[in-house]
Amino acid sequence: MTETVNPAEIPQFPAARAARCPFDPPPVLHALQEQGPLAKVKVWDGSTPWLVTRYEEQRALLADPRVSADVTRPGYPRSAPVVSRNGSAISFILMDDPEHARLRRMVQAPFTVRRIETLRPAVQKIVDGLIDDMLAGPSPVDLVEAFALPVPSLVICELLGVPYADHEFFQDNSKILIRRAADPEERAAAFARLVGYLDDLVGQKLDHSGEDLLSRLAERIKADELTRPEAARMGVLLLVAGHETTANMIALGTLALLEHPDQLDLLRRTDDPKLVAGAVEELLRYLNITHSGRRRVALEDIEIGGQVIRAGDGLILANDIGNRDPAAFPDPDRLDLRRDARRHVAFGFGVHQCLGQPLARMELQVAYGTLYRRVPTLRLATELERIPFKHDGQVYGVYELPVAW
Numbered sequence: 001m002t003e004t005v006n007p008a009e010i011p012q013f014p015a016a017r018a019a020r021c022p023f024d025p026p027p028v029l030h031a032l033q034e035q036g037p038l039a040k041v042k043v044w045d046g047s048t049p050w051l052v053t054r055y056e057e058q059r060a061l062l063a064d065p066r067v068s069a070d071v072t073r074p075g076y077p078r079s080a081p082v083v084s085r086n087g088s089a090i091s092f093i094l095m096d097d098p099e100h101a102r103l104r105r106m107v108q109a110p111f112t113v114r115r116i117e118t119l120r121p122a123v124q125k126i127v128d129g130l131i132d133d134m135l136a137g138p139s140p141v142d143l144v145e146a147f148a149l150p151v152p153s154l155v156i157c158e159l160l161g162v163p164y165a166d167h168e169f170f171q172d173n174s175k176i177l178i179r180r181a182a183d184p185e186e187r188a189a190a191f192a193r194l195v196g197y198l199d200d201l202v203g204q205k206l207d208h209s210g211e212d213l214l215s216r217l218a219e220r221i222k223a224d225e226l227t228r229p230e231a232a233r234m235g236v237l238l239l240v241a242g243h244e245t246t247a248n249m250i251a252l253g254t255l256a257l258l259e260h261p262d263q264l265d266l267l268r269r270t271d272d273p274k275l276v277a278g279a280v281e282e283l284l285r286y287l288n289i290t291h292s293g294r295r296r297v298a299l300e301d302i303e304i305g306g307q308v309i310r311a312g313d314g315l316i317l318a319n320d321i322g323n324r325d326p327a328a329f330p331d332p333d334r335l336d337l338r339r340d341a342r343r344h345v346a347f348g349f350g351v352h353q354c355l356g357q358p359l360a361r362m363e364l365q366v367a368y369g370t371l372y373r374r375v376p377t378l379r380l381a382t383e384l385e386r387i388p389f390k391h392d393g394q395v396y397g398v399y400e401l402p403v404a405w
């Protein structure tokens with residue numbers, strides 16, 4: 001059943017995107033997907049995990065209890081070198097049940113769709129205020145600094161109980177933490193600084209509790225249900241995941257729309273919440289910013305897609321190309337805001353499926369639903385070729401986006 005592959009023919013992962021198609025996955029992923037659902041690839045340390053390219057097999061494996069997200073297991077395909085430090089894993093995203101479920105349960109209440117909807121008016125106010133400031137200032141401006149980063153940062157700070165005044169500190173360190181190309185020592189130091197910062201905040205909440213999520217975690221510590229280091233690492237996960245991802249979606253989504261004027265026009269002219277919500281799903285599918293794949297390791301032999309994955313084999317579920325699988329989404333490389341894209345895997349699938357997705361969806365609906373209507377003349381203030389893309393990041397996006405109106 002398993003094919004013998006000539007080692008010289010194993011492609012390198014991650015691969016480069018085509019310069020002219022900054023929104024599309026690398027062409028080699030398209031080619032691999034056409035050949036079959038799984039292929040061996042070579043990663044930075046010379047190891048050869050499986051790359052899973054097709055949508056159905058990705059969902060099947062992400063939902064399979066024989067597959068582990070535990071980064072400490074041998075065979076786990078790390079995305080970049082690490083220096084080993086005690087407790088360096090970024091909380092439950094890299095753990096298996098029951099530990100993963102125990103920790104996730106402690107933070108999930110504020111992220112339900114119902115609770116997130118109550119925040120919509122406050123998010124609308126933030127978005128309107130930032131657009132007011134932008135319009136009152138000089139044009140061109142960098143949309144990342146002026147809009148894309150502050151929207152989710154302000155919101156996650158409020159939810160967690162982190163002072164927004166510290167945004168430069170946590171944004172700078174988050175950027176290092178998720179840069180694959182960063183020196184491992186530098187990345188470990190950024191992580192340690194973030195853990196130290198969150199640990200201080202948790203300490204403050206132990207003394208003076210509030211209504212925020214870190215205060216809830218402080219109560220769990222007092223009840224001996226959680227250790228302080230666990231709380232600090234969960235805080236880092238929520239803070240980093242809560243602002244970097246959505247910020248990249250806002251900026252990259254805006255660029256994709258500016259490059260597809262007919263699609264941008266749909267958003268500019270509508271106040272139909274259903275169309276806006278559908279547009280968010282399609283942009284999540286089309287851009288799939290978590291482009292370095294979901295990483296897993298097999299716990300047992302698994303037969304799938306005409307191959308046998310052996311216990312201990314590493315797996316990379318490339319959800320960017322999964323979202324462009326023609327068997328799941330007809331004409332997948334076309335950005336079509338009117339299509340039904342809700343079954344995309346941009347938020348992953350299975351037990352680790354994104355905890356913050358109701359929040360991300362709502363923020364993106366408010367941001368996309370407001371920006372282009374309020375600034376109908378928004379345009380790119382440079383050539384596409386000059387935009388710095390995050391090819392080296394765990395999360396894809398743009399480092400800056402000069403826009404004018």
Ligand code: HEM
Nearest residue numbers: 092093238241242245246249346347348352354355356360
């Ligand atoms: C557009 C924005 C976002 C995208 C594309 C995104 C994507 C993802 C993906 C693909 C995963 C699955 C990881 C895996 O299976 O290995 C994930 C997990 C996670 N995300 Fe998001 N995310 C976004 C926004 C957010 C926000 C706003 C938060 C808020 C705190 C958040 C918190 C988390 C957490 C805590 C996990 C880990 C879940 C678990 O392991 O059980 N994300 N996200």
